[in-house]
């Protein structure tokens with residue numbers, strides 16, 4: 426639109442002649458221009474009136490668009506007001522609008538160029554300003570809540586914060602390995618040496634040897650003199666089976682009584698440790714030292730009976 430005719434007609438004062446020469450033609454062109462841009466009616470008029478100055482038009486357009494600083498000054502002068510009056514009049518009646526604006530044509534080329542430049546800038550300037558202005562204000566408020574340009578960091582910070590949560594996934598993965606691995610490693614190292622209370626078992630008394638021994642039911646690991654079925658064991662009976670005076674060593678675990686005598690040489694923790702539960706319940710000691718050990722899997726064949734109360738056995742004896 427800026428390149429159209431403004432230069433030739435616009436020579437400042439010459440504008441009057443242009444409308445007079447081509448009223449019908451100008452009307453059509455002006456109408457179209459007015460529809461597209463309400464603010465810049467002058468540009469359409471110039472375009473209709475100036476078919477010849479095509480050469481001058483391109484040069485001005487480029488200059489006007491590129492240089493924003495030069496645009497404002499020419500616009501403010503005369504073109505802006507003149508243009509505004511023209512379009513408004515054209516909107517209602519083309520003829521009325523045309524006569525008032527057109528000034529006498531001026532021969533000097535330089536003067537015509539500035540006019541075109543002034544005419545050109547208005548359309549281009551408003552167009553450029555609106556997009557930039559709305560974007561800036563929107564940015565400043567959103568960013569700003571605190572302030573102006575310097576607020577980019579704040580924006581970045583909120584953005585980063587929003588990313589941080591999603592980063593929540595990435596952050597969770599990163600943190601645990603570094604922190605968790607270090608402590609776990611440290612804890613494992615000291616714990617192993619502390620618990621390394623295992624004893625050197627005699628040849629033929631390894632866990633595999635014990636497994637082979639228990640696999641054969643004819644070994645009678647429960648005791649030679651016991652009945653085939655499980656027996657009821659009272660606390661007094663358990664206490665008497667402590668290994669002293671040549672007796673077998675019994676211990677209880679979860680309400681069941683076991684003969685641990687055959688297992689003593691196989692116990693990795695040593696004889697002394699295992700005999701701490703002789704004649705009494707070993708559940709507490711067992712769970713404190715190695716709760717991961719499967720008691721029943723190791724001593725299943727050593728099961729003697731079920732632990733019962735003293736009164737119960739007495740009643741049963743009386744009944745018998």
Ligand code: HEM
Nearest residue numbers: 620621622623693694698699701702707710714718720723
């Ligand atoms: C008074 C009861 C018991 C005490 C005080 C005791 C004590 C211990 C000790 C101090 C260790 C060495 C742990 C180490 O150095 O890591 C150990 C290992 C072991 N004990 Fe016992 N123990 C008892 C009963 C039993 C019983 C009844 C069984 C079998 C059912 C048993 C099976 C084992 C096994 C398999 C290990 C080796 C654990 C491993 O290699 O991690 N213990 N025991």
